[in-house]
Amino acid sequence: MTAVLETIGLERRFGGLIATSNVALRLERGARHALIGPNGAGKTTLVNLLTGVLAPSAGRILLDGVDITTLRQDRRVRRGLVRTFQINQLFGDFTPLTTVGLAVSRRLGLDTQVWRRLGSRKAVVDGCVEVLERFGLLDVMNTKVATLPYGRQRLLEIATAIACGPRVLLLDEPAAGVPEAEREGILAGVAALPADVTVLLIEHDMDLVFRFAQRISVLVNGAILTEGTPSEIAADHRVRAVYLGSDHG
């Protein structure tokens, strides 16, 4: 099996501060991989490096063996590297339908069409319905996003990413701030992802991580401390030591 997403010696400095230090990650096709670490370990910085929001100070990023280190954000998405945000990034004026519709149009390469209406292609409509249905958003598809309850917005955040047709999906704390009752919907949506989609879950919530992940990497002070199966990680005394000081001790 070849790696779908791979980083080699990835490094990012802010002035004298090293936020990401020599990170080597390797995700196989269809992997369910989790990245954990205490607050301030540099998880979000790493996601920003992977998605092209930030440029690395050193190192390389490979997607399907192709170097994408200098590729623009949107180009990476077109190659199938899609993310969600820890804090919802949505279009408040849109409806879930138009939000997903735009993402589906982009996936189908129709986003530069200036003359045809958004809904004039059957494929777009079908794509929208499919994604909205999977996340249970059909009943609110014509509601203004800004007025949706938070849990629904969180679902839309993920649904939008799915609508982009990811081959590698970076989920940045998908359950953050979601009330217990609405959490199941999110987990179900994530679990229902096609098996060939590679998922990197960045998460705080250990329950979620251990239910979901096949492999786990632990990030501490910007560097990978260790990597292994959930049981290996659970048994690792260094990981315990790191988390002892924090809320999961």
Place this chain on the structure above:
Amino acid sequence: MRAAAQAALADLGRWRWPEVAFWVAAWGSWLLLPEQHLLLNEVAILGLFALSLDLVLGFAGIISLGHAAFFGCGAYVAGILARLGWGDPVLGLLAAGLVAMGLGFVTSFLVLRGSDLTRLMVTLSVSLVLFEVANRMAWLTGGADGLQGMVVGPVLGWFAFDIFGSVAYAYSLVVLFGLFLVARRVMHSPFGLSVRAVKGNALRTAAIGIPVNGRLVAIYTMAAGYAGVAGGLLAQTTQFVSLDVIAFHRSADVMLTLVLGGVGYLYGGLIGALVFKWAQSWLSDLTPEYWQFWIGLVFVALVVIGRERVFGWPAAVLRRIAR
């Protein structure tokens, strides 16, 4: 559900009766208000100009206080062509739009970054620099005295501009309507949606694979073309171009016009132009010295009381009647 989704998507670009009524009224005004053709011609031109600003400000979220750069560019192109003997209005307008688009494309790269204030000042500086250029190149533009000697031919070789402004208004209205239809169509396309998305959240837009800067460049260029055509219309229908077309007050006026009518729904500029020009003309007939005071009062009241509450009550009344 699939049908419902399709219907909802199809509904996005559907003509609604107030829109139809608006355009019926616009065309009706040509027949019914012959005495107002000159003013209405200015309304149509300002409306097109404000529509152009709406594409940039209302849809893409780029605040511009220098939009007159493109308006003036178009006006000078149309004017200079007419002076050099290329007096065909349609070709002149086309040239005005294209040159303004070129200018828009080149300068669009300056407004990709920065806060509202920075963009405001960058666009303003561009227009001020162009103002100075037009002023310096007096051999071409006529400088501060204005461009003289334009000879504008009849529209399509048939309709000569008359002193009543009837041909002028019809011509401007046709151009406005045509370009409005294009803008409407484009703004309801996936491309248009992606431009709105950039304004809504640039971070997310990039995260679904849409090149943010590319979209901004594209819409800015298109809007510049619209402004250029508006400028060309003004030059052709008044058969005169002066530095006013590119002056700061022109940029400020169009911004006020658009904000008055409301941004981001295509009609704001048109309604704003109608209200602004009509109020200005009416008040300045009543009190040529102090009309600005009353216009100012309207602006202040509109914001302090709230636009929704001022414009909202006719809509509310209509709703009640309909019920």
Place this chain on the structure above:
Amino acid sequence: MLTILFDGIAYGMILFVLAVGLSVTLGLMNVVNLAHGAFAMAGGYVGVVLVNRLGVPYLAALPLAAVAAALIGVVLERTLYVHVYGKSHLDQVLFTIGLVFMASSAVSWALGSQQVFIELPGFLRQRFEVFGVSMGAYRLLVIGVCGALAVGLQVLLSRTRFGSRLRAAVDDPVVARGLGIEVGRIFLLTFALGSGLAGLGGALGAEILGLDPNFPLKFMVYFLIVVTVGGASSIFGPFLAALLLGVADVAGKYYLPAAGAFVIYSVMLVVLILRPQGLFAPRSGR
């Protein structure tokens, strides 16, 4: 040529005092107050009435002009501006331009539309030769007053309780309220300060700039240049920007009279492209 430099500094200083209030309202209170020039005009006309009609001594009229403009600021802040703090920038533009239109018309109605000046006392019309540089007493006064104001403002904002409270109120009004800071009052005082400075600038600068009903619109662009080039979050930035603008404008006109205002606008464009946050803004974190 040092005389040109001297003139440019005086001109820049005037621009600073006129624009610094805008920098405060824009940078600290996030209100696009395009009517700022109207407060300067108000101060200027108060000076005209006091000195030319009522015979008040020039130096006494300056603080009175500032106080008058500040009072107008207070009244307008309480009655009108409070309603637009939460509105969009575009609404604020519409609102403040409306105020400018009203102010211009009102002045034209009450005091006529011809350009007026404040009569300078004799001692300010003298000239000195210092080390071969020819300097006017009036411009020396301008430099002195404005320089002192710049220092005073910097101290006020960085060293006093008022300054720290203002910064707290701007950073997070909710938290500031929780800490017992009266945000409304802080904003009111800040607004009054900004208007008062504009009023002083209007009275002090009338000799160079002239006063007419069109004043707020005529100088709006200059104020905006000072604020954007200087960065709208400190005193020092706009101060340097104003000096730079003043000297560049005067020197540009002297050495390249044919280029006119071209130099200024081009320089500003380049600055804004290279440093979108302003020339003297601290580099952003990260």
Place this chain on the structure above:
Amino acid sequence: MIRRSFMAALLAVPFVASAQAQQTVKIGLIVPMTGQSQSTGKQIDAAVRLYLQQHGDTVAGKKIEVVLRDDGGVADTTKRVAQELIVRDKVSVLAGFGLTPLAMATAPLAAQAKVPMVVMAAATSIITAQNPFIVRTSQVLPQPAAAMAQWAVENGIKSAVTLVTDYGPGIDAETWFAKRMKEGGAEVLASLRMPLASPDFAPFLQRAADAKPQAMFVFVPSGQGAAVARQFAERGLDKSGIRLIATGDVTDDDQLNGMGDVMLGVVNAGHYSAAHDSAVNKAFVGAFKAANPGMRPNFMAVAGYDGMHAIYQALVKTKGDTDGAALVEAMKGLSWESPRGPMMIDPQTRDVVHNLYIRKVERVDSELYNVEFATIPMMKDPAKP
């Protein structure tokens, strides 16, 4: 061609019916009442109202109605307002025109509609050549410029620097001052042009002073003169042996009082002074001040006043006929005693012919005035053959 005129006729049909049978003669007065040049508009408007008040609103059996419109000094507005006045208000005469571009924008329209255009402010020489319906009662910039140069040469000024605002009238002034100086054997050391919107004049004045001329010749539009003159004095140039000479625009009567004592002694050339010593002028100034407290008539006001006089006299000559060509024909060669002194409408060029006075700013009865001390009688526009 046939089909075009057919279309035009078709479009024109609805408007023709009401154009007949007027007992009222409407005069469309278009001036800037707002914006940068608003003082020009206010002076002209006040003078026009004064004329109506003094001479009644009836002439040659017709009732005169003046329709005042503001154009804010913006050319396309001027043109549109003029067009509306012609089409909707059916005015017989257009008047006003505060700035050169405003007059230029309207000129083709007036020719097309055959409506006389009485220019009461704009002062670039070329305006009256734009069409045969333009008559001017203000001034032509080459007049004061040439007069000033003539006086300078005669009074031993051998070198000068010109300092003018960079637009049509300014360039006219620069050209004709320099021309007459050279003809008189004097030298123009430098010709500086200032942008129309120029808040600080100091650098231009400094540069002019550094050329060390005997005199500095200044033209700026009405309204900006005070700033230049004050800064001239503030720089100590008045004491450095450089004479400030100017066109009358700089020592505008409207503002002169507010400029202060620094203006005392400035020599300038102009066609009108509120202190002109004649019975006609005394009556005019007195009535003007009475009707407009706080204002003093300047050269803009007198141009408005004379413009109305030309229109009235033309109507008398045509016996109330408002045909444009007839009115213009009647205005040609008109001459009368204006508050400025004798004046005439040149029958060939339709431009103003009047005395040019060399004046000096002096204090008279606690007010500053331009006091005339030399006269160049009945000067035509030197720029026209």
